[in-house]
Amino acid sequence: MxxxxxxxxxxxxxxxxxxxxxxxxxxxxxxxxxxxxxxxxxxxxxxxxxxxxxxxxxxxxxxxxxxxxxxxxxxxxxxxxxxxxxxxxxxxxxxxxxxxxFDATSRSYEYHIHHLKDPFQYEYSYYLKREPDLKKMNKAAGFLKNYTNFKCFSKSKTDVMTYNCKIEEAVWKKENGKLVFYITADRFLRNMVRAIVGTLLEIGLGKIEVEEMHEVIKSQDRGKAGTSVPAHGLYLTKIEYPNIEVN
Known part of the structure; x- marks a missing residue:
């Protein structure tokens, strides 16, 4: 059983x-x-x-x-x-x-960021001293749903059959003084979410332009994407399955 x-x-x-x-x-x-x-x-x-x-x-x-x-x-x-x-x-x-x-149909993650110094957040959220531009990050995040190959966000030397993923949701929200990134896809590559967040933060902090997100994805080059953000702000939050339970 x-x-x-x-x-x-x-x-x-x-x-x-x-x-x-x-x-x-x-x-x-x-x-x-x-x-x-x-x-x-x-x-x-x-x-x-x-x-x-x-x-x-x-x-x-x-x-x-x-x-x-x-x-x-x-x-x-x-x-x-x-x-x-x-x-x-x-x-x-x-x-x-x-x-x-193999039966999971979707997976959801959250990434948490706080920009106001708070000693009770450091183990649960990434402290960023400057508040990034939420509007720019959401515009760039929206581009993700137009692509399927995300090799540029995959950890180097990863042994996978395909770099294709179908992203269903990718959005930043401001909640209780924090920024939370929500992303859902059918599957994720190693380090993918942290690399996406790092790239979006570079856009939000004005280091690269919003439209450059297209070039990063099309390049299929991990070196073109942003630095991976720290692990402690990342949460796997939900996994969906078809009807698998025995009544």
């Missing part, structure tokens, strides 16, 4: 989602908790990989297990073993061929 896990985590203490040698990861911590409670070696497959320091308000993973168990009790016991930085929200049965990564 296949089960999905819905979880959230604060990424500061981890070197990303994926298991790595000699570095703590979210995947490793969750597998260890599940294996301890179920007294059976459990391997999980995540919906995607977040980089070191990136947070997730919602992420899914799946695992297979034939023995029966109480889902709510398993969530409770695993949460008691996990650090305060990781929280399992629920575990539920899905169709046997449901896949946490």
């Amino acid at each position: 296949r089960y999905f896990i819905e979880l959230a985590y604060f990424g500061k203490a981890f070197h990303g989602w994926q298991i790595q040698p000699n570095a703590p990861s979210v995947q490793e911590a969750v597998e260890k908790a599940l294996s301890t409670v179920l007294q059976k070696e459990i391997e999980i497959v995540g919906a995607g990989r977040t980089d070191a320091g990136v947070h997730a308000k919602q992420l899914y993973a799946h695992f297979d297990l034939e023995q029966e168990f109480d889902e709510e009790h398993l969530v409770f016991r695993c949460n008691s073993l996990l650090s305060r930085d990781i929280a399992l929200k629920r575990i539920f049965k899905v169709k046997p061929d449901a896949h946490a990564r």
